[in-house]
Amino acid sequence: MDVFNQKRLNDKPISGTGIGLRSPHVNEILTDLPEIPWFELLADNHLVEGGLIPLQLEKICQHYPVTFHSVGLSLGSVDPLDMNYLAKLKKIMKQYDIAWLSEHCCFTSVAGFHSHDLLPLPYSEESLSHMVNRISQVQDFLGEQILIENVSSYMKFAETTLDEADFISELAEQADCLLLIDVNNIYVNHINQGIDIDNYLTSLPAERIKEVHLAGFDDRGDFILDAHNNPVAEPVWKIYESLIQQIPHVPTLIEWDNDIPSLQRILDEAQKAEVIADKYRSGNFNYAVS
Amino acid sequence: MPLANIEKTFMDNLLKSSVKESEFLTQLLPLSSLTKEKQLSIYKSNVNGAYQKVLGQVYPACLNILGEDYFNQLCRAYRFKYPSTDSDLNNYGEYFTVFVKEQSDLHDELNDFEYLAELALLEWHWHASFYADNDSSFAFEKLAKVEPSEQNILIFILSNSFSLHSSIYPVLDIWKANKSSVEGNQEFSMPEAETYFCISRVEFTPKITLLNNYQYELLKSISNGLSLTQLTERDFIAAGDFQNELTRFIQNGWVTGFSLLELRD
Numbered sequence: 001m002d003v004f005n006q007k008r009l010n011d012k013p014i015s016g017t018g019i020g021l022r023s024p025h026v027n028e029i030l031t032d033l034p035e036i037p038w039f040e041l042l043a044d045n046h047l048v049e050g051g052l053i054p055l056q057l058e059k060i061c062q063h064y065p066v067t068f069h070s071v072g073l074s075l076g077s078v079d080p081l082d083m084n085y086l087a088k089l090k091k092i093m094k095q096y097d098i099a100w101l102s103e104h105c106c107f108t109s110v111a112g113f114h115s116h117d118l119l120p121l122p123y124s125e126e127s128l129s130h131m132v133n134r135i136s137q138v139q140d141f142l143g144e145q146i147l148i149e150n151v152s153s154y155m156k157f158a159e160t161t162l163d164e165a166d167f168i169s170e171l172a173e174q175a176d177c178l179l180l181i182d183v184n185n186i187y188v189n190h191i192n193q194g195i196d197i198d199n200y201l202t203s204l205p206a207e208r209i210k211e212v213h214l215a216g217f218d219d220r221g222d223f224i225l226d227a228h229n230n231p232v233a234e235p236v237w238k239i240y241e242s243l244i245q246q247i248p249h250v251p252t253l254i255e256w257d258n259d260i261p262s263l264q265r266i267l268d269e270a271q272k273a274e275v276i277a278d279k280y281r282s283g284n285f286n287y288a289v290s
Numbered sequence: 291m292p293l294a295n296i297e298k299t300f301m302d303n304l305l306k307s308s309v310k311e312s313e314f315l316t317q318l319l320p321l322s323s324l325t326k327e328k329q330l331s332i333y334k335s336n337v338n339g340a341y342q343k344v345l346g347q348v349y350p351a352c353l354n355i356l357g358e359d360y361f362n363q364l365c366r367a368y369r370f371k372y373p374s375t376d377s378d379l380n381n382y383g384e385y386f387t388v389f390v391k392e393q394s395d396l397h398d399e400l401n402d403f404e405y406l407a408e409l410a411l412l413e414w415h416w417h418a419s420f421y422a423d424n425d426s427s428f429a430f431e432k433l434a435k436v437e438p439s440e441q442n443i444l445i446f447i448l449s450n451s452f453s454l455h456s457s458i459y460p461v462l463d464i465w466k467a468n469k470s471s472v473e474g475n476q477e478f479s480m481p482e483a484e485t486y487f488c489i490s491r492v493e494f495t496p497k498i499t500l501l502n503n504y505q506y507e508l509l510k511s512i513s514n515g516l517s518l519t520q521l522t523e524r525d526f527i528a529a530g531d532f533q534n535e536l537t538r539f540i541q542n543g544w545v546t547g548f549s550l551l552e553l554r555d
């Protein structure tokens with residue numbers, strides 16, 4: 001399976017620092033076609049088959065390499081997989097040659113009800129085998145590996161027996177999937193849950209990490225919320241540097257979903273990530289909107 | 291507790307109004323800065339916030355008219371009454387129109403907003419029109435081949451993005467004044483007669499078109515599935531310019547096709 005994925009990764013060069021495409025910027029991007037190495041699109045927003053959305057997707061894919069990030073697969077749910085949703089994903093990914101799909105290590109729905117929020121799982125042996133099983137089903141159906149992202153969690157489950165990093169690593173190994181490491185989520189869990197960052201980073205299987213996320217959080221006083229509404233915070237940049245020096249050629253993505261600023265402001269964050277990663281590799285990318 | 295129970299009780303706490311937190315809280319351990327209750331409340335607030343955000347985007351005029359506090363109260367109650375059963379968040383607000391109607395019948399403070407359910411309906415269809423599936427183009431050649439004897443089984447198909455509306459209130463004016471403005475004009479005069487209009491997508495953008503009584507009744511009969519024969523036999527339809535109106539509906543992309551019903555024994 002790895003060989004197949006490698007071919008896709010080579011076909012669509014997802015490299016350098018991309019940004020999450022958000023609707024306020026779509027027209028500007030399609031008009032000016034700024035030099036941005038790649039985009040990540042929220043898959044759930046692009047499953048509609050009528051009107052403007054598919055046309056925009058087609059145009060973006062004509063000019064840029066694109067990855068899909070989904071929130072609706074609900075991999076951790078004990079409900080059966082939504083094969084309808086998965087079939088739509090597969091069809092659209094094939095149609096537009098989407099480089100890869102990433103999903104979260106969480107559940108979003110159960111008993112037919114949808115929270116539309118990333119709900120954490122206890123890191124237990126039961127959750128692990130359930131997630132391994134689900135990821136395998138998805139990968140078999142899609143015919144390719146998917147990337148699993150670590151999530152922010154504001155809960156400590158009594159059933160948890162494994163460290164988050166061990167859970168994720170074991171998951172990747174057993175399901176033979178790839179990883180998307182969200183550095184802001186590691187920091188959020190460090191502040192709220194006290195997880196050990198150094199230990200986390202050294203536990204991860206570097207060879208399975210195919211993407212890194214950077215985002216901003218919101219300080220709520222007694223906790224910090226993974227709100228994607230701010231620039232990347234200083235301590236998060238530091239963790240990023242520790243991670244990216246081990247894997248300098250792994251692409252990075254800037255996520256900014258709320259209080260969305262100008263495109264240039266997001267590209268400034270991308271440039272910052274690129275400067276850090278570039279210290280550990282050769283070749284740079286110059287970000288300019290026009 | 292097995293994973294299935296943890297997930298179920300977690301979700302119940304997020305989407306049901308009369309659930310005791312205690313069962314789920316036994317599954318949690320306190321964190322140094324977050325009590326077990328606080329941990330759960332963060333998720334309740336996240337879910338509520340996501341739902342409020344999407345309802346506010348779909349129903350901006352309702353939000354503007356009711357004000358954020360009251361609108362958010364409605365959103366909270368809506369979350370419990372009509373929890374999301376669809377992975378597509380775009381569909382989440384579908385029953386809000388029904389819910390608003392139910393609430394209007396229950397709460398006196400909504401008496402001043404008799405038009406609210408119709409306004410909500412307009413906003414929902416405006417939103418749904420944007421995301422509707424594309425239509426196939428009208429098969430004129432196929433229509434030419436329909437035998438006169440088949441006219442009694444021929445029914446017209448309306449566009450996926452089409453919806454028909456009527457109101458005795460000035461909902462269009464209210465909507466226009468409140469859909470994007472925070473301080474919309476709240477003074478509207480009642481129209482002299484019932485207003486008829488439809489929403490449909492033109493290329494990529496939803497559009498509202500005012501209709502006369504004849505057009506409205508004809509489109510209503512089409513949407514009710516009357517056959518071509520039944521349409522032409524109706525006195526009031528026969529009294530108008532049926533042919534020209536039908537051509538106009540097709541040109542506007544409102545009527546997008548037809549089908550021949552199987553004759554029942």
Ligand SMILES: [Fe+2]
Pocket residue numbers: 149182213215255
């Ligand atoms: Fe992320």
